[in-house]
Amino acid sequence: MSLPDAKPLDALLRGPRLWRGAQLARIEACSTGFAALDARLPGGGWPVGALTEIEPACAGMGELSLTLPALRAICREGRSVALVQPPYIPYAPALLRSGLQLRSLLWIQTPSATEALWAAEQLLREGAGAVLLWNAVTEDRELRRLQLAAETGKACAFLYRPPGSLQHPSPAALRVGLSAAGDGVRLEIVKARGGHPGGVTLALDRPGGSAATAAERGIRPAACAKPPT
């Protein structure tokens, strides 16, 4: 008994007449800096020229650390990164320590959400490498405009959304939910254009993780040795 001959099938697959879905979706992406995540994402990273939605379960989950390696790469290329309407003060010493150049960083704070959206759109359209927007955008039309602006400017658009937003449909190319998983963070990919939904757990470079101890991070021992109660 012999196995059926696989050669005709191989020839067919290699032939130019047959197009497969995976080949069709040519997705431009920039590496996230996390090998496990890159492997999961279509194109091998955050989509470039497209909108990515990130929905952290709460603030301080590592939602910004997640994008830092990609932002570092964008800064190194000489392009700018804009933080539009961040919920708290982006802390300059920490940003500098994490390898970003303050010169390439722009912080937009406007009184109204509409203005912020306009600013994000302009920045995406005209030369920013990445725009991170914190905004309670709910309208499908507004999301589409962001997506279109990112496409025009070949920029990465990250939209941080409040919990519960992922239940609603969206034109974003990538939608990710963040939740805590032990010392790391669990990414739930709800939608990935050209890929499959799924989950991945990452260990972020944040203090208090299993990877780093307090001593390694260079914290000076304080005079107050006794932990307060």
Next chain:
Amino acid sequence: MLWICLRLPQLAIELRPSLESGPAAVTDGAGNRRHLIACNEAARDRGLCVGMDVPSCLLREPELRLFARAKADERRALHAVACWGHQFTSEVCVDAPRWIVWLEAGSSLRYFDGLSSLYTRIRDGIVHLGYTACLGVAPTQEGAALLALHRQVPPALNRIELRRCLQPLPLTGLDIAPDIAGQLQAAGLRTLADLLEIPAAALARRFGPGLPRHLQCLLGERSEPRRRHRIPPAYRRRFDFPEPVAALEGLLFPLRRLLQEFEGYLRGRDAAIQQVTVTLCHRDPAATVLELVTSSPQRDGLRLFALLREKLERTVLPSAVTGIVLAATHFVPPAIMQGDFFDDRQRRNESWSALLDRLRARLGEDAVRQLGLREDHRPEHAWCIVKDIEQSGPAAEFPDRPLWLLAPRPVHSLPHLLGTPERIESGWWDGQDISRDYYLARTAEGARWWLFRDTGTGRWYLQGLWA
């Protein structure tokens, strides 16, 4: 010397852009002698023309709106056109009562790649300013002014050509007193050829010494005594509306013209600006002042206009605008762009700084921020907002800090603390001294907090998030 003469026959009408709808005309003279000196297209369509007296005009067109001539406005407009003209040549002359500006082209021909290219540039430029212009080219100013009246006459490049061009022209365009023109007419002289045949002495005896002198200037046999227009060291352009304007659209046209004139002035001086002040005057003494600040040296009129427009749309005008003043005093060398075939980084920087200007114009100066560092141990003082980052700050080793900073907020139930505390005790010199023990904490949801305990009060506060 080769002069390009710009005659602006519609100046009196065109410097009032709000007169575009319905027949309107500008008049000069008093009492029965009032006559039209310029009229708009609607009035021309109804058969009115320059030189008609007012009563017969009103008889033909009862709805004609009449405006008295505003010589100061005309002078200002011509001064601005002359400033604009300095981008083409260093020698500019103005004849304000006749609405003429002369530009000396002979010395700039090579730079602008020949006469026809320069001529086209000037003609297009003046159209962009919103004026109708007739151009004439001749080796003398008066000759160019006369040729500008006759569109079909080709440019005269030397005196011989000028004489040939002038001969068939009628005497009506000559800049001479009306009574002398009448006498010439009565004597049966019709063209310049007729006039030039007569010896100068005979002309002087019969018509006074002014006429032969004028003819000599015209032909270049005598130098023309006319003061040169000097480019002012600081720019200030005032524009008054004939009627107060309340709508934004009404402001945009004159503003665009003002900024385009300004661009010509900057090119003439080979300078750029980073700051220009636009003042909108109202009936009451308080004026609306718009400061236009750009992040890089700028002299593109349309780009400045776009910025100003953003700013205007955000500005609430207290009442109708009666006038505009554009002023600039500080000039910087322009950022000349060297084209690089392979690297578009410079172009990208250029458009990036233009974008920042636009964001600032629309959202306000404070909305667009850049981050900087300060040498301070207190976390809330270790950062600052800066206007322009020249260098990336001291690249010292920083202790680990959270990405988000919060204004300290009290914490009531303490999350799980990690590691050992960091004591920060500083600031005794400015009265905002702190003495705190900073802890890292992990909340039940998995967030990393940066907490501190005030060693004085023993209270706990949240000041940062490891996002």
